[in-house]
Amino acid sequence: MLKSRVIWSAIMGSFVLSIYSAHAQSAPTSGLYQIVSGTYTECCGIAGDFGYSLPSAEQSFVRLAVDAQSGLASMTFLGEDMQTFGVVPCPPSSPISFNLDYGFMLADSIVFHVDPGPPPYGVFWSYWVTNSANRLQIDGVLGMALQNCTDVPNHFNHSNVVAVLVPPPKISLTEISNEGALLYIQGQATRTNVVESSSDLVTWTPISTNVMPATLCPVCPYILFRDTASTNLARRFYRCFEF
Numbered sequence: 001m002l003k004s005r006v007i008w009s010a011i012m013g014s015f016v017l018s019i020y021s022a023h024a025q026s027a028p029t030s031g032l033y034q035i036v037s038g039t040y041t042e043c044c045g046i047a048g049d050f051g052y053s054l055p056s057a058e059q060s061f062v063r064l065a066v067d068a069q070s071g072l073a074s075m076t077f078l079g080e081d082m083q084t085f086g087v088v089p090c091p092p093s094s095p096i097s098f099n100l101d102y103g104f105m106l107a108d109s110i111v112f113h114v115d116p117g118p119p120p121y122g123v124f125w126s127y128w129v130t131n132s133a134n135r136l137q138i139d140g141v142l143g144m145a146l147q148n149c150t151d152v153p154n155h156f157n158h159s160n161v162v163a164v165l166v167p168p169p170k171i172s173l174t175e176i177s178n179e180g181a182l183l184y185i186q187g188q189a190t191r192t193n194v195v196e197s198s199s200d201l202v203t204w205t206p207i208s209t210n211v212m213p214a215t216l217c218p219v220c221p222y223i224l225f226r227d228t229a230s231t232n233l234a235r236r237f238y239r240c241f242e243f
Contacts, residue, residue, distance in 0.1 A: 028073065028110055028131040031165050032243065033062045038138070038161030042087070042153035050153070054161055059085050062136065062163045066105065073103035073110050075129065082243050087156060089121060090149035098142060100125055108132060116145035127158070134165035169193055171240045180228040183238060187212045189221045191242040197227065198237045212242070
């Protein structure tokens with residue numbers, strides 16, 4: 001009885017993922033994108049413009065989250081350490097994070113536009129993100145309409161930034177026994193992998209967190225995880241993600 005229940009859950013999970021993939025062909029795909037080229041520039045301070053090529057230690061990835069129901073998206077620039085990229089416009093003030101919300105999805109692009117916000121800086125942004133075949137091209141500016149310091153930059157630009165989707169990890173059911181379901185997870189070398197489980201496809205709970213081992217083949221690493229809690233459950237669904 002245990003065997004039939006767990007197999008049914010795995011099949012249903014695959015079915016849900018296949019529907020999502022079909023939808024993603026005509027819309028931007030949520031996920032982690034690795035920056036492969038582009039330029040970042042800070043301007044308008046007394047010292048003049050300053051810029052550097054991407055990727056860099058401070059800006060190596062872009063995380064895109066798409067909500068198909070609301071038609072909105074969010075985008076965050078991340079460093080090699082997966083920390084949100086930010087700038088400190090006027091020390092010792094809090095940094096301004098490049099976590100852009102309120103993106104409106106079009107047929108093959110996303111527009112992020114926010115008018116100046118409240119003091120002390122009146123932060124605004126305007127970005128155009130083009131999507132094609134799991135690839136993003138990003139152009140835009142984040143700026144400050146209000147400025148307390150006149151000698152520091154107040155406009156931060158991204159130009160011709162190209163980012164490609166990092167392949168998501170793969171999960172499969174390899175064995176079922178009285179000890180629980182055995183899961184095979186394949187992912188990216190040195191990335192942290194999180195396995196989540198659910199009984200209703202609504203509420204998800206982390207059940208395993210592991211760092212993928214480093215190998216000569218960056219997409220070959222795998223881990224095996226035994227879900228001992230699955231033996232006493234009527235049904236069980238699994239999913240995983242990396243960061």
